[in-house]
Amino acid sequence: MTVLVEPDLRAGRPLRAVRPWTIALIAGLAATILCAAFSWLPSLWGDEAATLLSAKRSVGSLFGMLMHVDAVHGVYYLFMHGWIRLAGDSPFALRLPSAVAVGAAVAAVTLIAGRRGGARAAIVAGVVACVLPRLTYAGEEARSYAFTAAAAAWLTLLLLWLIDGRGRSLPAGPRRLAWLLYAAGMAVTSYLFLYTVTLLVAHGVILLASRASRRSLRAWAVSAAAVMVSLLPLAVLAYLERSQIAYLSSSPDDPSIWYYFLWFGMPWVAVPAWALVALGLWPAWRAWRRRGTLPPMPGPRAPSTRLVAAAWLFLPTGLMLVVNIVYPMYTGRYSTFAAPAAALLVAEGILVLGRMIGGDPRRTVAATAGATIVFAALCAPVYVLQRGPYAKNDSDWAEVSAAMGANARRGDAVVFDESAKPSQRPRLAMRTYPAGFAGVRDVTLRIPYYRNTWWPDQAYSVKRASELGRFDDVTRVWLIELDAQGLPGAAPDEYGLASLRALGFTETGRRIETHRSVIVELTRPAV
Template identity: 35%
Template structure:
């Protein structure tokens, strides 16, 4: 005899009747997101790309997406609108400060919505207590807090996947397909939630039709992004042992929480595949095509939070809560660290400040490698005061993110005409690009210039070179 679908387990769990406790997870997520939102006035390079792309005119943004970053196109369009509304309201928009708030507030809001969605799913499948704890567990998870404060799409994708899960349980198939397709257009790896949902709705014709609609709706983006895959993801290597170890720990925790009678069968059937399948499938695919980054499947943490909520909601005795209290200590330290510039790979605003302090009128600038031009593109006043020796066509003119550079002989000739050069380099010990343009930059600086100073900045070095005898 066919069992009843999970959607009918708790018919009283209707979000139209919002009990006071249901405000706690989104409020906690919002409070944590707003805490230290500016991260000491820092911004890392991925956020800088968002800022640059979203500030292009719509025509220029469309041209850019035809060449690169189509996978983030809908998010850039959304952020274009956010910045336009922010500026129209007369709010401070320059970076740092007001611009950082505009850049990151959508992710804060999305994380609060995701926490509310996790609580709603937990309530529907395991009751109010489990739903409350699951929503709070999602809100306090350090990776969730990290991307709640980042000007990228991952928090928005997680919110879409979580609410699509809830709509699946309610058997609202048109809405389910629309919300999940929205998540996929914000980042196409949200489609990995489909096989996870398939475990919970495997007998449903409505889900199969919705899954087909999502796949069909995602196809145009998939075709465009496939052409851009090498340029978009070519920097990635195969998953490291740390990636596999992190997945193994998360999988072990999920399986442990799913064991026993305290975890409702219906919740396990929804939460366990959501926690395991998206990252597991992406890791497996990345053995052939290196595409794995943990933030691409951030939404998998919702499955782990649901399992934790169900287990703690049914817990009796002090031991489980003593374990939670013990985890709050490292979580608290981790959370505080996430609000510092050191929590990201680099700080483009610190790089720009270092350049501003060291550059003189008439100085040239050189980026090693060329993709590090992004460090100054979000500080146009600093960048505009320098001569970019290697640049052939600007990012806007070349319909690219960092612009295109001159051939190697032209770069060398331009360098030999300069008296002082501010060079922006990766940290010491990083691999160097071997293409002719990058090689001639390094060779000419070493052979024809004196190194005047090197300043270490978070994730970067700012070096000043001068012709022999020109250093102060």
């Protein structure tokens, strides 16, 4: 959109010839490959099970479900409904669109950074965004958050192009079409995930702080109003379905959520990352302190990368946290759409650090490259942890399915622990990894998910299933219990065990322990 201009001519000669879209394409492709690599290793977990089961429904069944639950994810589920019919529903296939979305977000980050900082700033920001833990996590998760990061980044770039790029010189007709594209993009993004509408607050502040023209302010205000009106149906449904996130009110206050979990993953990344953010904002702070000694600059001002990233990073998340005080409605992943802004500010800090350490252009380049490499190295262990087999909320469903496939025989029955919260129920192992349950009878199933108005299955108790004759010809049962919240040393639940004993089943002594589950074999003589 705007040609990169390298401020340091002597040190930047090799980079000045590099086109901005070349940097964007390389960085975006690298981020996609990095996110997709080993993404099939972590077991799917509760939220991803909701994605899979919702996407596998018929369109009619999906819309029926959205009237009762998960309306805020409806657009994403509809997209995934079509995607899995093309690519399948393996963990890799489910997560691949998110990897591509993160690649798109990283590409936009390089273009935003390069508008004012040149090719060097674009490359540093691209590397930081590629390894930022929040983005590498979102890029291997079958949820909409990676898409919101990509959409937020490109919408921000479009806004900058309209107020400080070639978009300013467009004729009236094409310019109106560009603002229409902005409004439509913001509406679709908010339908992907409702909370991303808070990005409008950041964009409004960017416009005001840069003293945008009245024409631009008026166009943005009309666009924002249109977006808000278009979101009314979704907002009503979200309010009616608010009990879905009622569990957030009982979640313990954890300082890590605000300190490092939001964007940086682990403390050893968060400490230097926040220091770099502060360092990146330091020049803006100094300029603000000196503003009283300098005459005001008339007319519009080009929004700096610092201004854009700070508004984008802090204002939407801050607004959600303020609302969360009154009504709990927030968890760290909801700020994924601000992760590109975190990458921009960390990159700004690295650039400032490079200039502070380097006394001449060549040493500045070396210092900047070294700091970038060190930050990437700090993020590497987080990336490895994210690709572990139990990285997703300690889920072990792939392991449970493999154990069942190796031990259960055709005609055996399976009973699942139904006392856990819906997103952790072992029954989802059968829905996410069905191969291990081939030929095994689900004797307590009441209503399958695709006929249900809620996203998972509904099940009978063991006692009720036996009254319906579901156990009449069963001689072997595999009871799959969830370990008590996965706490070290905690005893497993005993859901349904007493009822199975009352039906004449006895434990054989064969117990298979997986990471977070226990599979118990019970038998009884044939009648």
